[in-house]
Amino acid sequence: MTGGAGFIGSNFVHYLVDQTDHQVLVLDKLTYAGHRESLDGLDPERVELVVGDVCDKDLVLELVDASDAVVHYAAESHNDNSLSDPMPFVHTNVVGTAVLLEAVRQFAKRFHHVSTDEVYGDLPLNTPEKFHEHTAYKPSSPYSASKAASDHLVRAWSRSFGLEVTLSNCSNNYGPYQHVEKFIPRQITNLLDGGVAKLYGAGTNVRDWIHTEDHSSAVYRILESGRSGETYLIGADGELNNRDVISMILELMGKSPDEFEHVADRPGHDLRYAIDATKLREELGWEPKFTSFREGLADTIAWYRGNEQWWRPQKAATEARYAKAGQ
Numbered sequence: 632m633t634g635g636a637g638f639i640g641s642n643f644v645h646y647l648v649d650q651t652d653h654q655v656l657v658l659d660k661l662t663y664a665g666h667r668e669s670l671d672g673l674d675p676e677r678v679e680l681v682v683g684d685v686c687d688k689d690l691v692l693e694l695v696d697a698s699d700a701v702v703h704y705a706a707e708s709h710n711d712n713s714l715s716d717p718m719p720f721v722h723t724n725v726v727g728t729a730v731l732l733e734a735v736r737q738f739a740k741r742f743h744h745v746s747t748d749e750v751y752g753d754l755p756l757n758t759p760e761k762f763h764e765h766t767a768y769k770p771s772s773p774y775s776a777s778k779a780a781s782d783h784l785v786r787a788w789s790r791s792f793g794l795e796v797t798l799s800n801c802s803n804n805y806g807p808y809q810h811v812e813k814f815i816p817r818q819i820t821n822l823l824d825g826g827v828a829k830l831y832g833a834g835t836n837v838r839d840w841i842h843t844e845d846h847s848s849a850v851y852r853i854l855e856s857g858r859s860g861e862t863y864l865i866g867a868d869g870e871l872n873n874r875d876v877i878s879m880i881l882e883l884m885g886k887s888p889d890e891f892e893h894v895a896d897r898p899g900h901d902l903r904y905a906i907d908a909t910k911l912r913e914e915l916g917w918e919p920k921f922t923s924f925r926e927g928l929a930d931t932i933a934w935y936r937g938n939e940q941w942w943r944p945q946k947a948a949t950e951a952r953y954a955k956a957g958q
């Protein structure tokens with residue numbers, strides 16, 4: 632698999648080690664977002680980390696040849712970074728996916744592509760409308776456009792060359808090992824540091840939250856039982872606006888409700904994401920385990936409280952980047 636030292640990828644490695652008998656070979660560049668420590672404590676007989684780039688054709692050929700299946704998580708993943716410096720998103724997300732597909736084609740391996748609901752753009756507030764497998768692509772940011780491009784490459788390689796592929800587009804994940812640049816860990820660690828939470832704009836933007844362990848179980852189910860060439864949307868009916876999430880974090884951390892401030896909004900900020908996961912639920916019988924966001928959030932806060940040594944090294948540089956953008 633690729634990107635196994637990142638947030639969702641490392642949670643998938645933990646899931647595979649805990650729930651299956653598979654050997655896991657991780658290719659990860661260890662960018663600012665990758666952490667060797669996220670794989671600490673896992674049996675070295677089961678997990679091998681190779682530090683390298685998904686754009687490195689020779690390395691990718693060697694590792695794909697050595698694998699039975701490839702699950703592709705590696706990406707530049709943060710929208711705000713894609714606004715300040717888009718080109719790494721094009722290289723890793725678009726070129727990197729093409730390099731992997733060429734290797735998968737050469738060795739005829741099973742491929743699962745991990746993508747995002749952001750490829751569909753955004754939805755209006757207060758409508759029953761949700762994204763589904765046939766929603767038209769309409770990405771807003773350089774990040775989501777690069778993920779959309781990668782999805783198109785996977786479908787084209789599947790149709791043109793008959794590769795055995797599946798794709799999944801998941802909503803916003805939360806849980807342990809998420810970089811402190813992202814919304815939920817940024818607020819938790821700001822508050823742990825005695826600072827305040829930071830809300831972009833009015834905070835009415837809605838995200839559809841899923842615990843990352845539920846994302847892992849869905850990807851594994853698709854890998855095992857998904858139909859080749861098919862796309863599955865992954866979501867757990869977790870719609871909440873950002874203002875409400877901040878209020879819940881403040882309350883769970885015993886802070887007063889006004890310990891947040893409004894900061895500069897994200898340019899082009901998507902308003903609302905919402906997933907209709909009927910296909911995944913009905914065709915593959917998948918169900919999320921974390922049905923209470925509040926409980927999942929409380930677990931996540933406890934994880935950040937207990938793992939300062941994991942997030943502390945990222946914190947100052949992340950906040951310095953935000954300060955430059957007035958956020």
Ligand code: NAD
Pocket residue numbers: 633634635636637638639640658659660661662663664665666683684685686703704705706707708709723727745746747748778800801802803804805810
């Ligand atoms: P992340 O930024 O936490 O981790 C990305 C990982 O990829 C890091 O370990 C990084 O070192 C690695 N990486 C980056 N460039 C690389 C390269 N060129 N070669 C090899 N490794 C490289 O991201 P995440 O939030 O864990 O997201 C993982 C995947 O899930 C991405 O494809 C993302 O688009 C998708 N996704 C994320 C979410 C979310 O809520 N975070 C939701 C849906 C889909």
Ligand code: TDX
Pocket residue numbers: 708709710711746747748749802803804812813814815817829830831832836837838873897
């Ligand atoms: O400090 C903040 N304050 C704030 O209000 C930050 C960092 C974010 N926000 C808002 C912006 C979004 O509306 O919170 C929401 C979530 O922001 P992010 O954590 O940056 O996530 P988002 O942009 O929604 O994208 C995430 O979900 C889909 C992941 O980063 C993507 O990789 C994934 O594809």
